[in-house]
Amino acid sequence: MFQNLSDRLGQTLKNITGRGRxxxxxxxxxxxxxxxxLLEADVALPVxxxxxxxxxxxxxxTEVSKSLNPGQAFVKIVNDELVKxxxxxxxxxxxxxxKPAVVLMAxxxxxxKTTSVGKLARYLRERENKKVLVVSADVYRPAAIKQLETLAGEVGVExxxxxxxxxxxxIVNAAIQHAKIQFFDVLLVDTAGRLHVDESMMDEIKQLHAAIEPVETLFVVDAMTGQDAANTAKAFHEALPLTGVILTKADGDARGGAALSIRHITGKPIKFIGMGEKLDALEPFHPDRIASRILGMGDVLSLIEEVERKVDKKKAEKMAKKIQKGQGFDLEDFRDQLQQMKNMGGMMSMLDKLPGMSKLPDNMKDKVNDKQFVQLEAIINSMTPKERQRPEVINGSRKRRIANGSGTTIQDVxxxxxxxxxxxxxMKKMSSKGGLKKMMKGMGGMPGMGGGGAPGQLPPGMGDMGNPGAPGGLPGLGGGLPGVGGNPFKKK
Known part of the structure; x- marks a missing residue:
């Protein structure tokens, strides 16, 4: 996300950081x-x-802070203005x-839009502990009604x-009555969309809005459309009293123009941002965290929240105790790590949130391939329980069987x-006295981690990031994310 803007701003601001005043x-x-x-990022001209x-x-x-040099002060100013x-x-x-709180999606x-209804329903059920009902008022596309019914089943709402x-x-009045009788907390209403803004569409949704009086009216917009997204949002805002925006497909938007333009043009906040196709890929929109990502400073807070939410804490603690007792790390544990990584959106999703990772050379980024994790998991699944616990027993004939079973080659095994x-x-080094401390000390050379490493330089042991399982390879940012040797992101 915002890769082009991040690259350009990063290079530009680097040139001024050494200025004396x-x-x-x-x-x-x-x-x-x-x-x-900003122009290349398709940000609206007034913005x-x-x-x-x-x-x-x-x-x-500005009066430049004594603790910062003027160049750093300028970067902070740019960051603050991005947030604003x-x-x-x-x-x-x-x-x-x-109850029910009615949320209208336009x-x-x-x-x-329909996918966002499903994602928001899951978000409200899982994170806000709400009892959610969804309904489709899109009477022009029978497929949209069926799609929402399928999504509701997948996310566990009615x-x-x-x-x-x-x-x-x-339709919506009947849904509201049902929600009242059944004590639902929230009713999410999916509405009909059009290929462009037209009068009949606006009249229909105005009448619907007036009839049901929703507490929230959210405009769902595709980030890929750039500043057109902001202009469309403005047109809807003039027709409806919008309360907020959901920005979708932001994971495919390397520019970021929509995110920077919408608030200024409509005066309405972006409340959520869609970061992928999966039904859990909806995040609350935090301007300060997004600004930090744009300037290549990462988004560690979001990463911490993701770890806290998605890591199987019991498994993590069990593995940590096992390693601390010196009982070893087997292929079952390795597979668990791969699955935890997948649950967190994969390698690239995590790297995007780490400070300094935007400065990695493209050839290094290309090595980080989530498909490798799928292959590794397939190989481990083709082993017997004994082979996973004691890999040293795997001889030539066993390797052939494992390769055939996983659709890979003996070289892959x-x-x-x-x-x-x-x-x-x-892992043995980590379990030894002072092992973890030494490893974390080695991360000092990492860009954005407080060290003075050259751009793109990885800390010791992370030189083979694309190969999970290499020393410090992933899973294994300092011992495997998440949970190996204790969860390094656990809140104190």
């Missing part, structure tokens, strides 16, 4: 580069003008209403049936065993 002359060129970076003016005013008028442009802080859904066809013969207002043996050695 900030003057109008030495920030002029930098501001021109920042303007170009760019306001952003540049604010940065210039703050940079020339996107809305200061996360704004949660306002569900403090007489947007164009193809923006991911679906209120509707048909194309009914009127949207009648050999590679896995070699990597596993290296990882075992690393």
């Amino acid at each position: 900030l003057t109008e002359d030495n920030i002029k060129e930098t501001l021109r580069e920042v303007r170009m970076a 760019i003008k306001a952003f540049i003016a604010n940065v210039k005013e703050a940079a020339l008028g 442009a996107m809305g200061e802080a996360n704004e949660e859904l306002n569900l403090a209403a007489q 947007g164009l066809q193809g923006a991911g 679906f209120f049936p509707s048909t194309v013969e009914q009127k949207p207002i009648d 050999n590679r896995l065993i070699k990597q596993f043996n290296q990882m075992q050695k690393m």
